[in-house]
């Protein structure tokens with residue numbers, strides 16, 4: 400093993416040991432099925448641009464993507480429609496608010512960005528059905544290509560969110576009431592629930608983040624999933640908005656584009672260097688994995704990953 404590879408392996412192992420004892424935070428329970436998760440699961444994974452896979456702990460444990468799906472569906476929308484068309488419907492400003500906030504720009508009615516639920520529901524709605532591929536199949540195909548393997552849906556988590564997701568439905572109705580959209584967010588919110596219930600592991604998420612870091616080309620399969628400019632656009636929005644109202648502090652301290660989800664997944668990307676993911680389901684009050692945040696912060700410091708550094 401090269402010295403660099405050894406440093407990564409050691410760092411992941413050491414951080415897994417250091418933070419396994421951290422039991423702060425709570426499981427998400429507003430989606431009842433998520434409250435049944437094993438709370439102590441903890442996995443870390445990193446994939447480099449040459450396709451090396453590094454991991455520690457429960458990096459092969461399945462869980463649902465939840466909001467970690469948002470940047471990848473945004474990437475699909477950007478690939479299909481282009482940046483200007485997507486920006487007509489979803490802005491790209493940090494909201495400074497929680498993921499489920501009712502935050503629509505007063506003058507245009509657009510959601511602030513595609514990382515909060517309001518923006519993500521429109522992003523999903525913007526993916527057109529084609530004659531032989533319905534919207535959700537296109538999304539699942541795209542998520543699978545980012546991961547480098549065929550993904551599937553956790554039907555129990557999907558049913559649980561569909562049964563309780565009235566806040567997101569309310570958001571969709573509100574969006575529809577604010578202006579002339581080319582698509583129906585109310586119809587699309589059920590697809591959004593399905594996209595959130597796509598099942599992955601920390602290793603899958605590391606491959607997905609690595610694909611964004613690698614200019615849209617999956618470093619494991621060589622598949623060009625999205626064009627390079629789209630990968631850069633998605634990383635830019637992750638950097639400013641991916642951690643919701645904690646995005647500024649995250650960029651300040653950790654210095655990497657990132658995205659969290661309420662099932663406990665967290666990704667970060669080092670452009671042209673690596674994709675990183677953690678899984679640990681206990682969350683802080685903002686809906687981010689407590690151990691994931693601690694581990695990625697410590698890893699960034701230990702390996703000097705902060706993007707603004709001039710080493």
Ligand code: GLN
Pocket residue numbers: 464465466467498499516560567592595659660661662686
């Ligand atoms: N499916 C969840 C929701 O829409 C995703 C939220 C999240 O992961 N932050 O409420």
